[in-house]
Amino acid sequence: MEASRALWPENGHHILEVRELTKTFGGLAAVKDVSFKLRKGMIKAIIGPNGAGKTTLYDLLTGIYLPDSGSVVFEGREIIGMPPHRITSLGMARTFQTIRLFPRMTVLENVMVGLHHRTRSGMLKASLKLPSERREERDMVEDALGYLDIVGLDMQASSLAGALPFGQQRLLEVARAMATGPRIMLLDEPASGLNTYETRELGEIIYGVRDKGVTVILVEHDMGLVMRISEEVLVLDYGEIIAEGTPDEIRNDPRVIEAYLGAELT
Ligand SMILES: Nc1ncnc2c1ncn2[C@@H]1O[C@H](COP(=O)(O)OP(=O)(O)OP(=O)(O)O)[C@@H](O)[C@H]1O
Ligand SMILES: [Mg+2]
Incomplete structure (x- = not known):
């Protein structure tokens, strides 16, 4: 099976809008002032060093944690404050790091x-x-x-x-x-522990999920997979967004290389 990259909608409708989301644990910001939008039907990756706040961000989106401040609008509806099962039934699904x-x-x-x-x-x-x-x-x-x-x-x-x-x-x-x-699927390090062959297959499966009309967020350390299948990449460092762009833009961003990719690629 080879990846058939479908055309990305250039100016589609936003399925998710995250605005100025902040969550602190004991005075330390795990997620700080995070804002981004997600176009329907896209695959967007979130990368960053260990402890950058990626899983905490998922926990905020899925109602496991309440943020200190900020808003998450999912298909036009504010979901902050809703219990996890309600958010699931609205169409947000996730897999877990463990x-x-x-x-x-x-x-x-x-x-x-x-x-x-x-x-x-x-x-x-x-x-x-x-x-x-x-x-x-x-x-x-x-x-x-x-x-x-x-x-x-x-x-x-x-x-x-x-x-x-x-x-x-x-x-x-x-x-x-x-x-x-689901309308959105949040994947938390799905390739962790997979071999090269399994990771390639996983990429095809994620395309399959997207082709069923599901928008995908991919938290992942496997840069090969991230750069191959994502349309956009968002980079977190110490809870804050330090870069957002296409895989090519991210690969060449000096700040990203310094904070993360330098270590990850060597
Ligand atoms: N329940 C909690 N109580 C206190 N601190 C927490 C809690 N959950 C997460 N943190 C802290 O928040 C920060 C972000 O953690 P998080 O698990 O979101 O990082 P991550 O980007 O998913 O890292 P990894 O790549 O290792 O999975 C870390 O400093 C972590 O220690
Ligand atoms: Mg994590």
Whole structure:
């Protein structure tokens, strides 16, 4: 499979607008005055040294932390102050830096957990197994298999999640996040621990996610992947944006090289 880079919308609608977001922990700013916009359908990377505030930014976007100040408008709606499950149901999905699967559930069941975030009857009613719910469950199995197919795990549907090789567990997280029916997907170091081949495949899978109409934010240390698949890159350092631009602009930005890329590329 080779990457087919689709045309990026030149002046599309903004799906996400982050304005002057700040979060301090014990007086130290983990995220400081961060503002950026995200065009619908794009793949945008966020890079920066360890501790730069990338995961904290995700925690703010997904409602895990409340910011000290700032605003996040998702498809025209302010989401700061909403609980995480509400933000998920509005269409924001994420994967975690540390894998968070249910290891003793099957691969399929893990994806179905994602689906339950948007089903009408939900977990409780599904367990009562009324005829309508049984039909709904059959449909859900089919849907779940579809998401596993996107990440190439459909053949492992009945394996235990915890028995999958590490790289496939990361892909399963992507499938589960897709199952919540997202409009935006936040990926937190999805290539971490993957080999070169798996990382290439991951790039194709991220294109696949984008091609399903999902806007993607990619937090990642693998610069090969970042520079290959992102349309825009935002660089954080000590919680602040120090640069934002195309991969080429970022690669050649002296400040970025000094703060991050110099160390990362050598
Ligand atoms: N719950 C917390 N309590 C106190 N400090 C925190 C907390 N969460 C994060 N921090 C601090 O905020 C800063 C940003 O951390 P964060 O995890 O967001 O960085 P990161 O860019 O994701 O780093 P990495 O690349 O290592 O994942 C760090 O200094 C970290 O120690
Ligand atoms: Mg992190």
